[in-house]
Amino acid sequence: MMKTVRISDVTKDYGRVKAVRGASFELGQGELVALIGHNGAGKTTLMKLMLGLIRSTAGSIEVLGDNPAAGQFAGRRQLGYLPENVSFDAALTGRETLAFYARLKREPVASALKLLDAVGLGDASRRRVGTYSKGMRQRLGLAQALIGHPRVLLLDEPTTGLDPELRQTFYEVIQRLATEGTTVLLSSHALTELEERAGRVIIMNRGVKVADGSIEKLRNIARLPTKIRLKVAGLAPAALPSWLPGGAACRRLNGHIVEIDAGPEHKISLLHRATAAGSSVEDLDVIPPTLDELYAHFLREAEKTP
């Protein structure tokens, strides 16, 4: 996979604040990567470094084969960016706004305007941006970031303010771009929606990268228990199935569900027991560790190391 972004041992200090500390990672063509972390973890700072808006204190950054902070950064036109708090001139219409950005990027205005339809703003394109809702402004921001079919797309909390349907459309748009080869890096606090969508997750804690990999890989490293939920016929409200091994962490949920925490090494044998003849299990759900749980786990681990 061709690498579009290389971050090597990067540190960024703002005076005494260490916003990023020794971070290293590479992003490949066509990857959709989620950057997650608490407020102030260093996500926006990393994006600004990749855009060349600020310079690193130490370490090196390469985007599309070049240093983005260098004066003549050839890759700039191939970068798309949606800032966290996008703001536009309220007096311009959606079309005028996008035409303005297309000219700035020296891209054809006609193809930029087609992006308004792609983000569902076609009907509102002749209205002034001042009359747009927050979600509409966010979509205009996304259209702006997509001008010129960027090879690297950096999105800072892009789904804030979008309703569930628009979030779905948003992910469809960026997933299509990733399939076509764009590197997409998006920062977000909405972990549940990232779970099925991000091919890879980078977790930041106080400026330090604490985890990096697919959800599968993070699950393998964290070795958190999988939840097995069972509906068992004829079980008294507080009772537990007799076939459960002693010491298994389990509980009753709402009177009729039995929930078991199954460590990776016990999962299969517990499922065998649950589905064996005579176990009275009527229904069963297997719930692997969520991104929320993985995130909490890696932050806990990071806080243990001085």
Ligand SMILES: Nc1ncnc2c1ncn2[C@@H]1O[C@H](COP(=O)(O)OP(=O)(O)OP(=O)(O)O)[C@@H](O)[C@H]1O
């Ligand atoms: N221009 C600046 N001057 C001084 N400190 C800054 C500046 N920009 C960011 N910081 C500090 O650097 C740290 C990292 O900030 P950053 O904006 O990268 O975090 P973030 O992970 O994007 O947070 P959020 O989720 O709130 O957007 C924070 O402590 C922040 O206060």
